[in-house]
Amino acid sequence: MLSLIPPLASTTEIEPLQMPVIDFSMLHRANDRSSVIKDIAMACREIGCFQVVNHGISKSVMKGALEAASEFFEMPSESKAKFTSPDISKPVRYDCSNDGINKSRSFLKHYAHPLDEWIQFWPLEPPSYREKMGRYAVDARRVAIGLINAILQSLGLGEAYLGTKLEEGVQLLAVNSYPQSTQPGVTLGLAPHSDYGFITLLLPSCPGLEVMNHTTKEWKAVMQPSDTLHVHLGDHLEVLSNGKYRTVVHRAMLNSENSRVSIASIHGLAMHEKVRSAEELVDEQTPMMYEESSFRDFLDFLPANSTNNKSYIDSLRICATEQ
Template identity: 60%
Template sequence: MVINHGISQSVMDCAVKAASDFFQLPSEIKEEFASEDFRQPVRYDTSSKDGISMSRAFLKHYAHPLSDWIQYWPQQPPIYREYMGKYAVEARRVALQLIEAILEGLGLGKEYLNEKFQEGSQLLSVNCYPKASQGATTIGLAPHSDYGFLTILLTSCLGLEVVDRSSNSWRTAQQLPHALNVHLGDHMEVLSNGLIKTVVHRALLNSEEARISIASIHGFALDEKVTCAKELVDEQNPQKYKESSFSDFLDHLTANMDNKQRNFLESLKTLGSRAE
C-alpha cells in the first residue's frame, strides 16, 4: 500500500462517485459499450467470459495519453470524463514514481527504459461488485495477477485479498485512510527475471455494501516487447521468461476464452523455470 502519494482525497472520492454513477445508469446506456473484443478502446461487460469474473460489472478503457482516449469514454454520467480523467493522470504520476524506485532497487537505475515507460500504456479497469447476498458465492473476481508492470488500485471498501507467498494463504488488504493498493504485475516479474514476483489477488463481495474498485494498470505501449533485463541475467541466473507485449497478452486472452485456468505469466516461463 502507498500513502503520502499526493492525490487529494477529493480526487479519489470523485473518481469513485463517477464510477458508481456510471454503474447506476440504465442497462441500455451501459450496454452501448458492451463488446467481446478485448482490443476495443472502451469495453463494458457483466459476464464471466474472461474466465475470472464471478460477480462483477466492469468498464475498461485506455487512459494515456488522455487526450487520445477520453473522447471514447462514456458521456454519461456528465461528471465521468472530468472526474475519472483527473484521477487517471494522478494515478499515472504515482505509478511512474514507484516504478522508478523499484528500478533503482533492482540496481538498474531509475532512468532505466525511461522513454518506454513514459510512452507506455495505461488501462483503467473500473469495477462494481454487488453486495454479498446470503448463501450465494462470495467471490467477485477469481485469483489472478495483472499483466503490466504496476497496478494502482483504489477501492471504496474492504474486499481485496492477496496471496501471502510465505504461507501460501490469503490475506485481507486493509482499508487504510487515503491509502492506495499497489500490485506488482507479470511484466515486472519478467523484467526483474523473477527477482520480483507478481501479486496474485482476488476480490470478495462485501456483506455490507456494493464495492467500487478502480485499477490503473501501467505497461509499455501495445506492441512494445518486455524482456528480462540483461543486467539481471548471467550464468547463475539464466533468462527465465520469454519476451512479450501487451498485444501478446490480448492475443493470449482471445485464444484462451474457454480456459478458466489460463495464466499469461505461466505461458512466458522457459522450460527450466517452469520446473523450479
Template identity: 55%
Template sequence: MSDTSSNVPQQQLPSEELQSQPMPVINLGHLSLDPTSRCRVVDDIARACRDLGYFQVINHGISQSVMDDAIEAATDFFNLPSETKEEYASDDLQQPVRYDTSSKDGISMSRAFLKHYAHPLCDWLQYWPQQPPIYREYMAKYAVEVRGVALKLMEAILEGLGLDTEYMHVKFDEGLQLLSVNCYPKVSEGDTTIGLAAHSDYGLLTILLTSCRGLEVVDRSSNSWKVVQKLPHALHVHIGDHMEVLSNGRIKTVVHRAVLNPREERISIASIHGFALHEKVSSAKELVDEKNPPKYKESSFNDFLEHLTANLDNRQRNFLETLECKGHI
C-alpha cells in the first residue's frame, strides 16, 4: 500500500459527521447479457474508474454463504491465542504468509492483519494457517471465486479503455493475488480513531469484502472524506496504482482509509490483483503517442516490496510518485 499522507484532506472528522458518498453500484450479471447491455455496463465501469476510482458490484456470482464463511474464517483466526498467531509474524515482506499487529508501513494505526498469496492456489495453500480448522477451506473457496470476479472486471476495464479484451490476457491469467485479511478493534463511543491511514493500493485492482461499515474515500471534487455505505451482498472495488500506470493516467488510483467502528469489531478481506511478482507493468502502448507520452516508469510488485523495505523510515514517500516521469504529471 502506498502512503499518500501529503495528498489527502487534513480534517479528521468523526464518521458520523462525514457525508455519505453516493457511488455507482454495477450489476456484473449484465456483462453476460446481450451486447447492448454489456456495452452499457462497460461504459458504467469506465466512467466510475475515470471519475472516482472505485465502485461497488452486485450480482457478482459469489454466494452470500461463501462470503459469510470467509468472514467467519478470518474472525476465528484473529480469535486464536496470540502465541498461535505469532507463529506467522515476520518482518520479511517477502514471506508467503505474514501476520502482524503493528505494521512498519507508516499507515497501520490500529489493526491486526494476515497477508498471504492466493494464486496459483496450489502453490500457496500449504503455507496458510492450519488453525482454525475451517480457515483453508473457507478462505480458499472465496479466493478462487473473487479472483474470477477480478478477471471479469479487468476485462471490462480494458475494454472501456479501448484495448482489446485479450490484451495481456496471459499476464492477467498468470498474475498475482494477495489476500490482506484485517481485523479492526471496536472503538469506544465518541472516539475518533483511524485504523488504517490514508493510502492507495498497489497492484491493478482490489476487491474488498467487509463485515461492517468503516471505509472512507477521498472525494476528488471536494477533496474531502466521504463514508462508503455497506450495501447487502455487494463487493467494493478499488483501482490500484498499477492500473493508473497501465492506463497511462486515464484512470486514477483512489485514496482511502479505514476508521474504527464504535459498535463492533470490523473484519475486512482485501483481494489484491496484479501481474506476477517480477512482471513489469508499463503504460499500454495503444495509449501512448506523441501527444500522450508515457507518464510513468515501468515497475513490478517486487519493486514495490523493495521500495517499501528501503523506505520504512520515510513514510511520506509514495511509491506511485517514484514512478512518475517528470514533466508529464
C-alpha cells in the first residue's frame, strides 16, 4: 500500500518531502497487487518518486555495498586513478574533477548486467569490492525489474510489455562519494539533473538527496529511513509514457554532519535499443511528444551538449509546431 513516511529532522532548511512508500512484497500477492499498482500510478503521476520497503534485499547486503563503496574511495589516489578516462563509454570509469554538474563529487561508474560479463572489469581493490557490490547489484536489479513491470502495468500496457528487451537491458551503477560540508556556502555536491533510464534505485549512507516539485519547482529534502530504497523516474520512462509520467530533477547536497556515499542503480534498455512513446498512449488528443532515443544517443548527447544547459529530456521533446 501507499503510505507516507513522517518527515524526520532535516539537515537543511529545505522542507522534507512527504514520501509515498510502496510495499514491494505486496506486488507478489494476487489479492494485493492491483491496489499496489494504483499506489504506484499515483506516486509516478504526482511526485515521480517513491520509496520501497520489504524489497527482499538483506541489511547485510546493503551494508556490505556501502562499506565496499567507502573502502574504494578511501584508497590512495593513485589506486583510483587507474580507472580515470575521458571516454564516458568505458565499462568502468572514475572521476573526481569538479565541472558543471560534479560540484564536490567523486564517482565510480560501471556496468553491472549481465554481471558475469562486466564484473571482470571492476576494481580488484578493496578485496571485497566485487563480492559485496556484485551481491547488491543482482538484488537491486531483481527489485528494479519488478518495479518497472509494475509501472508498465500502471500505465495500462501490461507488465510484460517490454518482454525480453527489459531482461536484456542495461544496469549502470554510479557509486558516489561526497565530502562533509565544512566550508560556509559550499553545499552543492551534484548539480540538478535527471537520469537517462527508466528508473534509478538509490541507496545512500545518510541524507543529502533533494528533488524538485514538478509544478512549483520547489526543492524538497528526501528523508530515507534505513532499509528502504529510494526510486525515481528517469527520462526514458517519461518518453515511454508519452509524458504521463515525468522524469525527476534531483540534486545532491553535502551533509553538514557526515561525509556521504550513495549507490545509484540505473536501469534501462540495451545500449542501442531505441525507446519510443508507447503507441497505446498516443492518439489525436495526445500526439507523440518525444523523439525516440537510446542509451547510446544519451552518451553521444553529453559531450555535444557540454557548452549549454539543455537537458537530455528537453532535447527529445517535440515542439507543438512540429506536430
